[in-house]
Amino acid sequence: MIFSYRLSYLPRRSTFIRQFSEVAHLTNRQCILVDGPQANDFLQSLTTNQMKLLAVHRGLFTAFLNPKGRVLFDAFIYHSEENRYILDVHKDMYERAISHLKRYILRSKVTLDKLDTSVYQAWPTTKDPKNTAFDALQTKVTSQLDYLAIRDPRNEKMGFRYLINSLQNVELHGELVSEKLYNVNRISLGVPEGPADFVPDVSLPLECNVDLMAGGN
Numbered sequence: 001m002i003f004s005y006r007l008s009y010l011p012r013r014s015t016f017i018r019q020f021s022e023v024a025h026l027t028n029r030q031c032i033l034v035d036g037p038q039a040n041d042f043l044q045s046l047t048t049n050q051m052k053l054l055a056v057h058r059g060l061f062t063a064f065l066n067p068k069g070r071v072l073f074d075a076f077i078y079h080s081e082e083n084r085y086i087l088d089v090h091k092d093m094y095e096r097a098i099s100h101l102k103r104y105i106l107r108s109k110v111t112l113d114k115l116d117t118s119v120y121q122a123w124p125t126t127k128d129p130k131n132t133a134f135d136a137l138q139t140k141v142t143s144q145l146d147y148l149a150i151r152d153p154r155n156e157k158m159g160f161r162y163l164i165n166s167l168q169n170v171e172l173h174g175e176l177v178s179e180k181l182y183n184v185n186r187i188s189l190g191v192p193e194g195p196a197d198f199v200p201d202v203s204l205p206l207e208c209n210v211d212l213m214a215g216g217n
Contacts, residue, residue, distance in 0.1 A: 021122050021159075021174030024182035028194070029119040030094040031163065032087040034101070036110040039083050046104060047077065048205055048216030054079040059150030059161070061215045063198065063205055064100060071203040073097055074193065074215070078148055078163060086148070086163060088119055090194040116165075121152070121182055122174050123159030131156065154213035155189045 034043060044051040049062035059078040063071050073096060076088040089097045094114075101112055124131045152158035192198060192208050210216050 022125055022177045022181065022185075023120055023122045023174035024177050024179050026119040026121055026179055026182065028091050028179070029088055030091045031115040031117040031119065032089065032094070032097065032101075033080075033113040033115050034085045034087060034110060035083065035113065036108070037083050038109045039085050042105070042108045042110045043077060043085060046101070047075075048210060049077070049214075050217065051077075054085075057150065057153070058148065061153050061210075061213055063208075063210050063215055064097070065205065066201055068201075069204065070201050071198045071205060071208060071210075072100055072200055073195065074198045074208075074210075076150075076161065078150065080148065086115065086117065088161075088163070092195050093200070096200065118164050120162040120164055121159060122162065123152075123157065123182075123185055154191045154215075157189055158186065158191060 036042075040051050046064055047062040048065065049060050053060050054077070059076055061074070061076055063074050066072050073089055073093040075097070078086040078088065080086050087097065098112060098114075105112075148163040150161050152161050186193060190209075191213065197203075198208055205211065205216060
């Protein structure tokens with residue numbers, strides 16, 4: 001287990017929850033564990049964002065670039081435990097990501113492992129356009145639980161992103177919807193994601209708004 005959970009999720013059938021929160025299982029994502037005493041410095045040398053931000057936020061959005069400054073793939077980085085980080089990448093870019101990371105490990109004290117962790121996203125519905133009820137709900141939920149969750153930094157209306165080891169005995173705090181609806185919401189907000197938007201070895205970070213999505217500075 002990379003992290004643990006208290007199984008005290010709010011009731012799935014709550015009218016308040018179903019009205020203001022939608023949740024999707026993002027089946028096109030793959031998680032990678034980056035572990036070791038030099039994991040932080042290793043990732044800092046490869047990403048467009050600042051790893052020091054993880055001292056304040058538990059996760060961040062970033063991009064990995066080739067030597068010419070073109071995007072290889074976009075990713076989320078989560079701080080799991082001391083010297084342990086989890087990358088959340090598009091499944092189609094998993095092999096490319098592993099190959100890229102291994103190329104630069106050299107003698108660094110870092111190990112890479114493929115995880116079975118699932119990625120979920122929860123976001124406010126159109127019934128809560130200012131996120132007021134949704135934010136209150138998420139604050140209440142996350143303050144009661146011990147699990148890996150971050151506010152999606154790309155756009156405030158993208159909601160929260162979760163890493164979950166297992167749904168056994170766990171109830172989601174929202175109405176479970178299709179991944180297609182997640183993409184509809186994401187695209188409507190102008191948020192690019194994955195190789196379809198970040199074309200490998202072609203796209204530039206600024207033309208994909210990586211800076212505007214808090215993915216680098």
